[in-house]
Amino acid sequence: MLATLIQRAVMQGIPLLFGSTGEILTEKSGNLNLGIPGIMYVGGISGVIGAFFYEGSLAAPEDANPFLAISIPLLCSILGSLIMGLIYCFLTVTLRANQNVTGLAITTFGVGFGNFFGGSLIKLVDTDIPSISLTTTSNFFRTTLPFADSTGWFGKIFLSYGFLAYAAIIIALGCSFFLNRTRGGLHLRAVGENPATADAAGISVTKTKYLATCIGSVIAGLGGLYYVMDYANGVWSNDGFGDRGWLAIALVIFVIWKPKFGILGSILFGGLYIIYLFIPGLALRTQELFKMLPYVVTIIVLIIVSARNKKENQGPQSLGLSYFREER
């Protein structure tokens, strides 16, 4: 039971981990990208579109080449979220638009984009398949590590996930290392804290913000890809991804902008998200109250962090502000 709970929590947590790692990287450069929920939808649907055309080109499911089946959706997903990241950057960094408004517009667009193509992809290409169900490609995404089934609870907790889950953890650790131990990370944080100072020190604010936000978007988009191809078995359902994108933004605060805490934080959030399934005898309506736990916990963390006002626990100082050199 406990092993099952942990396994399910991890599977719920992985999309959140991708989303929050991407958003941390973005926020560290001073961009509060509220478009993450939309970008995760785009990342998911782009992967689905890629996989859909790849499966459509196969004569029989057995012909599928593992390498292509994984790399085509992966590249499509990366490309899709990269474009969304570029739109966000162009509007907020180059054109200095308001970040909140831009982010919300990206989310409206992205969720609409996902649901639109998820709902009408079949109609647009005129095939006779009843619904998008990419089991062939999905199976490659879901391939677990060897011995997952034969090692009991150990295998269940540690080995039973598709490769994207391990990628999420590696990316989070990589981000943590990058932000805290490298010169590039130092520059990135400098831009987020005080772009004017960073500019004076010779760091290109525009380039840093573009890079951080676009890479952050790509990472977040992978969360959408993981959700459809692995968690949902390659079946796209409209609004199926739900509010996980916002939960990922909540997670950023919960882990006080530290990607390595995100690994455990995402599993905890994932657990809170589904804990109601594991408490026996809950009425249907009480389950709904349990579903608000991750948000309530985030609010409490937000309050505690701001009340204690310790410098190392705060978000980047210039978070949400556009930078214009001539404006002092």
Next chain:
Amino acid sequence: MNKTKTHEPLFHIAKRDSLPVYKSWAIRGMAILAALIVAGVITMLLTGENPIQVYATMFKGAFGTSRRIWSLLQSLAMLLCVALAVTPAFKMRFWNIGAEGQVLIGGLATAACMITLGNKMPNALLILVMIAASMAAAAIWALIPAFFKAKFNTNETLFTLMMNYVAIQLVSYFEKLWENPKGSSNIGIINQSTHAGWLPTIGKFDYLLNIIVVLALAVFMYIYLKYSKHGYELTVVGESENTARYIGLNVKKVIMRTMILSGAICGIAGLLLVGGTNHTITTTTAGGRGFTAIMVSWLAKFNPIIMILTAFLITFLQAGAGEISTVFGLNESFSDIITGIIIFFIIGCEFFINYKLHFRSSHKEVK
């Protein structure tokens, strides 16, 4: 931007002092036009129809019949109401993106009154209780993040965002608590037979009352922001908190007072949606208006009267794109894509209103 020291950059950017009003609106108009062309081309690619046909369909969808016009006006009024609610907070630079939750809580309070007090007191009294309850509930919901912002400077964008989902789950809980009939997991039409707590209709126009209330609110908000002392104070806090403190304003009080107002108007939106329109409540009663309203308010530069136009633009697009998706058999999310594109363009064009590009004067060095 360009770091080459020996060459003059191709262009540099400077802030404009101010642009004549007609020019800035001409730029916005051009942006909307450009956006409509792009949206038309995309629709054309997806449906294979010519763009004129597409726009004709949009107009038909929005204004085709008198019923459609009324429902357009109703959606317009509701969106405008939420946009008016978030405006004073934005003007104070308090990013209240929790309007969605505040509307829901207002609606929930309304529904609670209708369900628990319906048929137990005179209808007029019930409606008064509903008005008070919805405004108070939503105001308190908005006050919570404002209180922590004032006390600890807690990030309000993220706080209000989280409050949305707490509100959604709360509604979801009550949906199941009050489910009718049993086992359906939704509330159904409240007091369908007695109409207790239903807001009165003016003549035979279902939505006229909503529209009048919201128009009155728009005028009120215009006067409040432009001519009242409160409006002045919150503008000062928005422009510079230090200045506000220097001239002896109680910044914390202004923040909390403004958010109570913001929340109370969201409560009215909830009241109108539940008591005057749907006569039921679901988790989607607010329907994303809390987020769309932010764009409406921002596009209008926080001017309540211009907000009528921007809210109209968004509502028209959604109704029109909805029609396109029905006629051409596309998914209904099509309207979100079109709305997104148009907003991108309008957001982008603000740059050309606020900043000026100076191109390099035509020297010999042409690359």
